[in-house]
Amino acid sequence: MLLGAATLTILAACGDERAALTPDLTAAALPERADAVRGRQWISDYGCLACHAVPTVRGPASSVGPPLGNVGRQAYLTGLLPNTPDNLVRWLMDPPAINPRTSMPNVGLSQAEAEDIAAFLLSLPASPEPS
Numbered sequence: 125m126l127l128g129a130a131t132l133t134i135l136a137a138c139g140d141e142r143a144a145l146t147p148d149l150t151a152a153a154l155p156e157r158a159d160a161v162r163g164r165q166w167i168s169d170y171g172c173l174a175c176h177a178v179p180t181v182r183g184p185a186s187s188v189g190p191p192l193g194n195v196g197r198q199a200y201l202t203g204l205l206p207n208t209p210d211n212l213v214r215w216l217m218d219p220p221a222i223n224p225r226t227s228m229p230n231v232g233l234s235q236a237e238a239e240d241i242a243a244f245l246l247s248l249p250a251s252p253e254p255s
Contacts, residue, residue, distance in 0.1 A: 153209040154243050157236065163244030170231050172241075179248055189228060196246045202226060209246065213238045 164181060167173065173183030177191040198207050202223045205211045214221075216238040219228040233241070 154213070154239050154246070158239035158243035160240070160244040160247040162237075163240035163242065166233070166237050166241050167244065170233070170237075175228070178245075192245055193248055194250065196248070197250060202228075209242055212242045212245070216241055 167178055167181050168183070172178065172192075173181060173186060175186055175189035177186060177193070179191075179193040195201075195207075195212065201207050201211055201215045202219070205215060205222055213235070217233050217235065218230045219226045220230055
């Protein structure tokens, strides 16, 4: 009986840890000036669709980079950086500074543009495809 209780305690703790590592981020954590509508446009303007599939943004079918529909529900960005709104903005502004081995280029986004794109990505509803 004690073994069963100990097992349940360990499993419950693991469940809590997994929930803590799977964020459900929202754009509310970004500055008020961040605009998801502008962010959607920046994704088109900067050519993000050349590598990424982005829900609600029409463009060529591409699978060079991961689909971006579930960015707000990933625990880590690029497998290295804890996924927070601030870190998402940092990543968007200069991916090679975070992960020198990434194939994602620094396209020269300003802080405001990166905040807008982050607001858009974090506003997307949960997507069925993995990202």
